[in-house]
Amino acid sequence: MNENGSDVLIRTEGLTKLFLASKYGLLDRLARAKPLFVRAVDNVSISIKKGETVVLVGESGSGKTTLGRLLVTLEKPTSGEIYYEGIPLSKNISAVREKVQIVYQNPLESLDPRLNINSIVEEPLLNRKITKEERLRRVKEALESVGLDYSYVYFRKPKDLSGGQRQRVALARAIISNPRFIVLDEPTSALDASIQSQVLNLLIDLKNRFNYTYLVITHNIMVAEYIADQIYVMYAGKIVETGRVDQIMKKPLHPYTQLLFKSVPSLRNKRLEPMVGEPPSLINPPPGCRFHPRCPYAFDRCRVEEPALVEVEPGHFAACHLYTKK
Amino acid sequence: MPQLEIRDLEVYYKVPFGTIKTLFGIQLDVEKGDSIGIVGESGSGKSTLGLSIVRLLPPNAIARGHIFFNGTDLLALPASKMKDYRGTGIFMIMQDPFNSLNPVKKVREQLIEALRIKYLRRNERVPEESLYDEVLKKLKDVKLPDPETIMDRYPHQLSGGQIQRIVIAMGLLLEPSILIADEPTSALDVSVQAQIIALIKELQDKYKMSLLFITHDLSVAYAVSEKLLILYGGRILEFGNTEDVMNSPAHPYTEGLLKSFPRGNYRDGKLYTLQGAPPLFTDLPNGCVFNPRCPYAFDRCYQEEPGLYDYMGRKVRCFLRHE
Amino acid sequence: MKAVDLLKKAIGIRKDVDSFSKRVPENVSIWYYVIHDPQALIGLIIIALFIVWSIVEGSLQIIGGYLKDPALGWILLPHNPLAPPNAALSLKPPSLSYLFGTNLEGEDILSRILYAAPKDATAAFLVVGLAILFGGLLGTVAGYFGGWLDEALMRITDAFLAIPGLILAIALSILIGPGYYSVLIALTIVWWPIYARLFRGQTLTIKYRGYVEVSRLFGESSLKIIFKHVFPNAIDPVVAYAALDFGTVILTYSTLAFLGIGVQPPYPEWGAMASNGLSFFPGVWWYTLFPSLTILLVVISFILLGDRLQDIISGRLTY
Ligand SMILES: Nc1ncnc2c1ncn2[C@@H]1O[C@H](COP(=O)(O)OP(=O)(O)OP(=O)(O)O)[C@@H](O)[C@H]1O
Ligand SMILES: Nc1ncnc2c1ncn2[C@@H]1O[C@H](COP(=O)(O)OP(=O)(O)OP(=O)(O)O)[C@@H](O)[C@H]1O
Ligand SMILES: [Mg+2]
Ligand SMILES: [Mg+2]
Numbered sequence: 001m002n003e004n005g006s007d008v009l010i011r012t013e014g015l016t017k018l019f020l021a022s023k024y025g026l027l028d029r030l031a032r033a034k035p036l037f038v039r040a041v042d043n044v045s046i047s048i049k050k051g052e053t054v055v056l057v058g059e060s061g062s063g064k065t066t067l068g069r070l071l072v073t074l075e076k077p078t079s080g081e082i083y084y085e086g087i088p089l090s091k092n093i094s095a096v097r098e099k100v101q102i103v104y105q106n107p108l109e110s111l112d113p114r115l116n117i118n119s120i121v122e123e124p125l126l127n128r129k130i131t132k133e134e135r136l137r138r139v140k141e142a143l144e145s146v147g148l149d150y151s152y153v154y155f156r157k158p159k160d161l162s163g164g165q166r167q168r169v170a171l172a173r174a175i176i177s178n179p180r181f182i183v184l185d186e187p188t189s190a191l192d193a194s195i196q197s198q199v200l201n202l203l204i205d206l207k208n209r210f211n212y213t214y215l216v217i218t219h220n221i222m223v224a225e226y227i228a229d230q231i232y233v234m235y236a237g238k239i240v241e242t243g244r245v246d247q248i249m250k251k252p253l254h255p256y257t258q259l260l261f262k263s264v265p266s267l268r269n270k271r272l273e274p275m276v277g278e279p280p281s282l283i284n285p286p287p288g289c290r291f292h293p294r295c296p297y298a299f300d301r302c303r304v305e306e307p308a309l310v311e312v313e314p315g316h317f318a319a320c321h322l323y324t325k326k
Numbered sequence: 327m328p329q330l331e332i333r334d335l336e337v338y339y340k341v342p343f344g345t346i347k348t349l350f351g352i353q354l355d356v357e358k359g360d361s362i363g364i365v366g367e368s369g370s371g372k373s374t375l376g377l378s379i380v381r382l383l384p385p386n387a388i389a390r391g392h393i394f395f396n397g398t399d400l401l402a403l404p405a406s407k408m409k410d411y412r413g414t415g416i417f418m419i420m421q422d423p424f425n426s427l428n429p430v431k432k433v434r435e436q437l438i439e440a441l442r443i444k445y446l447r448r449n450e451r452v453p454e455e456s457l458y459d460e461v462l463k464k465l466k467d468v469k470l471p472d473p474e475t476i477m478d479r480y481p482h483q484l485s486g487g488q489i490q491r492i493v494i495a496m497g498l499l500l501e502p503s504i505l506i507a508d509e510p511t512s513a514l515d516v517s518v519q520a521q522i523i524a525l526i527k528e529l530q531d532k533y534k535m536s537l538l539f540i541t542h543d544l545s546v547a548y549a550v551s552e553k554l555l556i557l558y559g560g561r562i563l564e565f566g567n568t569e570d571v572m573n574s575p576a577h578p579y580t581e582g583l584l585k586s587f588p589r590g591n592y593r594d595g596k597l598y599t600l601q602g603a604p605p606l607f608t609d610l611p612n613g614c615v616f617n618p619r620c621p622y623a624f625d626r627c628y629q630e631e632p633g634l635y636d637y638m639g640r641k642v643r644c645f646l647r648h649e
Numbered sequence: 650m651k652a653v654d655l656l657k658k659a660i661g662i663r664k665d666v667d668s669f670s671k672r673v674p675e676n677v678s679i680w681y682y683v684i685h686d687p688q689a690l691i692g693l694i695i696i697a698l699f700i701v702w703s704i705v706e707g708s709l710q711i712i713g714g715y716l717k718d719p720a721l722g723w724i725l726l727p728h729n730p731l732a733p734p735n736a737a738l739s740l741k742p743p744s745l746s747y748l749f750g751t752n753l754e755g756e757d758i759l760s761r762i763l764y765a766a767p768k769d770a771t772a773a774f775l776v777v778g779l780a781i782l783f784g785g786l787l788g789t790v791a792g793y794f795g796g797w798l799d800e801a802l803m804r805i806t807d808a809f810l811a812i813p814g815l816i817l818a819i820a821l822s823i824l825i826g827p828g829y830y831s832v833l834i835a836l837t838i839v840w841w842p843i844y845a846r847l848f849r850g851q852t853l854t855i856k857y858r859g860y861v862e863v864s865r866l867f868g869e870s871s872l873k874i875i876f877k878h879v880f881p882n883a884i885d886p887v888v889a890y891a892a893l894d895f896g897t898v899i900l901t902y903s904t905l906a907f908l909g910i911g912v913q914p915p916y917p918e919w920g921a922m923a924s925n926g927l928s929f930f931p932g933v934w935w936y937t938l939f940p941s942l943t944i945l946l947v948v949i950s951f952i953l954l955g956d957r958l959q960d961i962i963s964g965r966l967t968y
Contacts, residue, residue, distance in 0.1 A: 060515030074862055097866055102859075110859020114881050120860075124867045162603045163368070173863070192367040193544060194600040194619075197586035201599055204592045219516050222545070226588035226597065245591055263520035265545040267572065267587055272549050274520035278471070 008085075009181060009213050010048040010071060015080035017041040017066050021283050038282045040066040042237035043080070045309075048181075048230075053207065053214040055224040055245075057260070058234035059279065064217045067234070068183040071215060072100040101174035105186035107166035111158040117143075117169055118154040124177040142176040143169075145209070146202060164195035168202070175206065183215045188223060200227060221264045225249050233257045236280040236290040239309065243316035253318035256291045289321065297322060327397065329536055330356035330379070330504060335391035337374050337383065345388075346607045348374050350561045352391070353634065353641075356504065361530060361537040363551030363568060365544055367604045371560040372540045373421050376506045379538075380418045381408050395504075413440065414447050417502035419510045421540075423493040427481040433492055434477035437461045440496050464495045469521050487513040494522060498529055505530075506538040511546065523550055544583060548572060556580050559605045559615035566640025576642040578620045614644070622646060683957065692953030699947055700770060707767030723764060728757035730764040731915055740933050750935035752925065758935065761917035762943050768829065768912060769919060769947070772902045773895040776836040781884075781891065783837075784844030789880050791845070792852030793871065802849070806842035814839045815901060822910045832911040836898060847890060851883035889958035896951030903944045919944050 021036035040063040048054050056064045069075040071082065073093055082089040084096050104110040111120050121139050130138075140150045146168040158166050167187065174182055187203070188196040200223065206212060218224050224231060228245040233254065241254040252258045262273040277294035280286055286293050292302040301321050309317045310324050335352040338345045349371050356362060366372050378389045381400060393400045395411060403411075420426045428436055438457050445452045465473035468491040481489055490513050497505055507526070511519040527550070530537055539550045547554060547568070554571045556564040556579065564577040575581040585598035602619040605611065611618050613628045620627065626645055637647040683689040706725065713721030723729050727746070738755030741747055749758040791802040809817070821835035855861060856879065864874050903920030905911045912918040919940045926936030 059517055072866060074866065094868070097868060101866065102863065104859040106859075110863065112860040112878050112882065123864065123869075127868045164603060170859075177867070192604060193542060193583055194367060194586055195603065197588065197597040197599045198601075200588060200592075201597050204596070220588075222588040226590065226592055228591070260517070263517050265516075265520075265543070265549045267545055267548055267584070267589075270549055272520040272523055274524050275517045279517075 007049050008047050009050045011046070011083045011086075012071075013045050013081050013083070015041060015044045015046075015067070015070060015082060016078050017063075017070055017075060018078045036283050039237045039285060040282065041070060042285075044237075044239055046232060046239060046242070048213060048215065050180075050213055051207075051211050052229040053216060053227055054230045054232060055228035056215060056217045056232050056234060057219065057221065057224050059260070060219070061279065061282070062234040063237040063282075064234055065185055068102065068185055068215055068217055071181070072102045072183050073097055074102065098177065099180040100183070101177070101179040101181070102183040102185065103167075103170050103174050103187055106190045107163070107170045108158060110170055111166060111173075113158055116155050116157055117161075120158070120169060121173045121176055124173060128177075138176055139172075142172040145175065145206060146172045148172065162195075163191050164198055167191060167199055171199075171202070171206070175210065175212075178210075179212070181213045181215070183217070185217045186219070187216065189218070189220065196223075203227065219264070221261060222266050233260070236285055237282060238290060238319065240291065240320070241318045242309070243313075247313065247316040251316075253312055253316065253323065254291075254320050255295045255297055255322075259294075289319075328355040329358045329360075329396060330354075331392070331394040332379070333392040333394070335375075335378060335389065335393065337371070337378055338388045338390075339384075340386045340388070348560050348607055349378070350559075351634075352562060354555065354562070354565070356536050356538070358503075358536060359530070359534040360553060361527075361539065361551045362553045362555055363547030364538060364540045364555045364557060365542065365547045366557035367542055369604060369607075370557045372542075372557055373508050374560075375557070376418055376508050376538065376540055379504075379506060380412055380416050381405075382418065382420075410447075413500050414444050414502055416504045416506065417497045417500050418506040419490075419493050419497050419508060421508040421512075423490045424481060424486075426493050426496075427489065429481055432478055432480055433484075434458075434461065437464075437477070437492070437496055437499060440500055444500050461495075461499065464499050465492070467498070467525055468492075468495045469518055470495075487515075487518070490514065491518075491522070494526075498525065501529070501533050502535065504536045504538065506540070508540040509542070510539075511541075519546070526550070544587065556583075559610060560607065561615055561643060562634060562641065563616065563643045564640065565634075566638075566642075570638075570640065576637055576640060576647050577616075577644050578622050578646070579616050582619070582621075683954070686957055688953050689957035692950040692955075692957070695946065695950035696954060699766065699950070702763065703767040703770035706763060707771070710764075710767065723760060726757075726760040726763055728760045730756060730760040730917055732756050740929065740936070742933075743935050749939040750933075752922070752936055753929075756917075758922070758939050761922060762919065762940060765912075765917040765919055765922075768916075769899050769902060772829075772833055772836070773898045775833055776840050776898045776902075777891050777894050779837045780840035780844045781887065784841035784846075785848040785880070785883070785887070787841075788845035788848030788850075789852045789875055789883060792849035793856055793875055793879060799849070802845060806845050809839070809842040810846075815904060818901060818905060819908065819910060822905065827910060827913060829912045832902065832905055836901065839901075840894075840898070843894075844887065847887050848880075848883050851886060852879055855879050855882050886959075889955055891955075892958050893952055893955030896948035896955070899951075900944065900948050 017040050018037040019040055021038045044067060056067065058064055066075060070077055073089065073096060084092070084099070089096055118139060121142055122135055125135050125138060143150050143153065148165065148168050153161065153165070153169070158169065161169065184203070188199050191199060203214070204227070207214060216224070216227055225245060231243065231245055231248045232239050233241040233248070233256065235256050241248065241252065241257050248257065252261055259273070259275045262269065263275050265272060275294060280290050280293070288304045289295070289298070289302040289307050292298040295302065299321070305321070307319045307321045307324055309319045311317050312323045332352055332354040335349055336347065337349040338347050352375060364372050364375065374383070374387070377383045379393055379400070383389060389401055391401065395415065400408065400411065427433070438461055441457050441460060461477065462473055465476065470476055470488060470491050476484065476488065484492070490510060494507070494510055497507070505526070511522055514522065523546075526537065529535060537550070539547065541547050551568050554566065554568040555562060556571070556577065558579055564571060564575070564580050571580060572584065575584055582598070582600040586600055588597060600619055605615055605618070613630055614620070614623070614632055617623045617627045632643050632645045632648065634641045634643050635648045683693055709724065710722040713719050719731070727748075732755070735755035738751050739753055741751040743750045747757050747759070749762065752758055752761070787802060791799040818835045818839045821838055822832050825831035825834055861874055861878050864878060869877075902911065903918070903923070906918040906920030907924040909921070909924070912921065914921070922940035923937045923944070926933065926940065929936050
């Protein structure tokens with residue numbers, strides 16, 4: 001992950017987000033009870049190159065959404081720093097906000113049901129000094145880019161559209177303000193099978209046309225493989241493996257990634273091999289390597305010492321003692 | 327004789343504007359021990375099919391045709407008799423699992439009640455404590471955290487995924503001869519999903535239970551089933567051995583679905599896409615339901631509806647496969 | 650709220666948990682369902698009659714007040730509801746000219762019931778409306794910003810909700826002084842916490858929806874987000890609840906009148922009439938029965954409609 005300057009769009013250093021595990025009210029404070037924290041994202045350092053699609057995979061609850069939200073400034077880091085083109089986020093948050101967007105899994109939840117498509121799509125432009133005509137032009141342009149006919153949709157409400165059309169509207173809203181970086185949280189998992197590929201192709205088209213940088217969160221390995229340039233694998237708030245898509249798909253290094261691939265249904269493996277053991281607690285994460293209680297290869301060192309990400313082959317990193325020399 | 331024979335099943339829904347036909351001439355045989363994946367997009371009628379077998383369709387639905395379960399026509403039975411077949415005969419894990427649990431009873435009572443029914447119908451006497459233990463074990467099998475405390479909760483005190491697993495546990499406790507599972511893993515994380523699938527398959531092997539597994543996800547159906555049924559616009563478009571269907575789909579829709587499944591990386595080429603969207607029941611095309619999206623459609627497809635033809639050991643609703 | 654639940658049980662409405670099926674065809678307005686649903690339709694018709702009558706009769710009374718011609722207020726009624734006592738007509742049983750009989754003062758009970766309607770309707774809509782406005786805004790703001798504001802609101806509403814509404818209303822109206830408006834103020838003070846809680850709950854779910862979060866990214870101000878996205882979307886489920894609640898307000902309002910708090914004689918009031926008649930029960934059964942039935946009818950209609958509205962809005966209705 002050595003980054004040399006200009007082609008890196010986003011870099012994080014020791015990014016950490018803790019959530020209060022339960023309400024910490026006045027009484028608790030008076031009683032001096034220790035608050036419990038969920039370590040949703042724990043000391044994560046990643047870097048995303050301009051124009052690349054980075055895919056984040058991992059178990060439910062491993063902190064993928066939280067990491068995505070941190071990157072688009074919807075969540076404030078507990079510690080650590082995010083750099084946009086080398087400048088710390090805390091120094092220019094409003095400039096960054098204009099350049100980032102997020103698209104959610106369920107378009108019905110992310111589009112205001114009471115507004116029509118025109119109002120939904122133009123919303124990002126309302127706070128900018130743009131004439132009405134210009135705004136309309138850009139709404140039309142954005143809808144056209146995602147393959148929707150303005151005259152057909154502009155007066156409709158989200159519930160009058162099909163799932164695929166709704167997700168296109170969400171995309172149109174995301175791209176209308178000319179962002180550089182878009183986080184897509186499970187963009188196709190609420191869609192029907194035959195619609196999924198339409199939306200995936202659209203994402204690729206848009207990226208080729210406008211040179212967006214994507215962070216795609218998904219649990220569908222086939223989607224990940226299709227759309228990714230770079231993959232990050234998360235487990236219990238930590239990045240456990242990263243590499244180019246072909247490296248990770250061909251030769252997953254971390255035992256967790258290997259097991260994940262075996263338990264995810266695809267058209268290739270008929271025999272799913274479910275992971276054994278309990279999912280890890282994020283409040284009291286296992287000591288040492290967080291995966292050791294479920295890892296078939298765990299040995300003594302894994303229970304006490306936390307492995308760091310090491311470069312196993314060029315560009316392919318894993319945080320596992322199987323690969324740390326000593 | 328097949329364990330379950332569905333003949334000419336049609337289901338209609340009465341709505342304020344009239345009646346909407348939702349299932350069209352369904353024919354299906356389920357042999358003992360079969361595992362059939364029922365795949366289709368949202369609104370294609372998957373749940374309707376499952377619900378008509380257990381006769382739990384909503385009150386505004388009308389079902390016509392025959393569903394023979396070990397020779398008895400379930401659709402002809404009075405409602406009071408139907409009760410004897412539900413549960414231990416045919417059990418359905420509902421898509422919306424919250425509705426299959428009684429909101430005012432604790433999880434424990436409901437699961438133990440299910441077990442009691444099972445043993446009553448088998449004329450077996452089992453002590454109370456062992457009922458409790460059996461329930462507890464099953465909850466552990468479905469990977470519920472802290473099963474003891476969960477047993478003492480009411481359904482509304484549980485998460486969607488937890489409720490889903492409790493209903494699965496109930497289905498597994500009853501050991502029905504036919505288990506219909508309607509999107510049973512939709513609220514679960516992939517690793518739990520894999521565990522549940524493994525558990526269902528294990529039980530199937532052990533008790534020769536037949537399984538109808540409803541899902542919209544072809545890859546899940548592939549992992550679960552031996553036979554695959556493709557439903558579209560309320561019709562069976564293709565039915566056959568899962569491996570065969572996956573390897574050489576016979577219906578253009580199945581073919582399109584499989585081709586549009588992501589494969590490889592985008593740099594190696596774009597994904598195939600099926601244009602258009604699934605049909606609306608209020609606005610079905612003339613002729614074949616799939617014709618607006620079909621790349622091979624020709625004149626006849628717009629004029630008459632193809633039948634369900636035998637083709638290489640499968641059934642396919644397409645003129646192209648009709649010699 | 651308790652009263653509503655009891656009534657619902659009494660007239661056999663229950664949430665049928667076994668019947669499921671969620672999907673209601675989309676693109677159809679709520680009113681379409683209301684009109685096609687016998688239960689909701691009956692409720693709607695009675696409520697519509699009640700409202701239309703209240704508007705007509707209320708306007709006549711107001712105009713009559715301005716023109717210093719009180720007779721205008723009863724020009725549509727069979728008899729003068731405020732007629733001076735007439736011993737000859739006292740406590741007559743129902744007959745063709747006095748359909749609901751007469752009271753001790755010899756006034757026509759039907760006329761008095763009809764004359765009192767506008768005050769009940771105004772009470773219901775004003776109390777619920779103000780409660781939605783004040784409670785709703787407070788709840789939305791508290792829910793949206795969270796923190797100490799939310800905490801404070803919760804504690805205050807907790808305190809309010811801990812005291813039975815009726816007792817609080819009695820205490821307040823005695824404190825403020827007797828009269829129609831003091832009862833309305835008392836009822837609003839009793840009512841707003843429920844709506845504050847309802848809106849707060851709605852806000853808590855809405856504030857995490859994508860469209861709110863995304864708006865924050867666009868640099869929209871919190872106040873604008875609240876008025877553009879949060880409050881409008883929180884209203885829908887509350888409307889159904891409010892429909893039920895109109896009935897409850899009328900019930901409480903009538904109960905207060907029954908206890909002698911509120912509108913002062915000689916003005917008629919349903920609850921007060923029922924209460925006055927009670928001492929003659931069962932011999933003079935019509936005296937208390939008809940006012941009580943009227944209250945029940947109106948309250949039940951609101952329940953019939955509100956209950957169905959809730960089902961429709963939450964999408965639980967089978968069609
Ligand atoms: N606001 C919050 N308060 C407390 N805990 C939170 C909050 N948001 C997230 N968490 C917790 O942080 C952890 C990570 O959540 P996150 O949503 O990032 O997971 P995820 O990887 O996106 O999971 P999924 O695949 O299920 O969407 C979870 O354990 C979650 O319960
Ligand atoms: N109670 C009902 N009244 C009227 N129409 C209904 C009713 N239930 C279902 N439908 C309609 O029947 C069709 C088939 O519904 P069904 O629930 O069987 O679909 P499904 O394949 O299970 O879809 P999903 O994947 O979304 O669960 C849909 O168009 C649906 O809108
Ligand atoms: Mg997530
Ligand atoms: Mg369904």
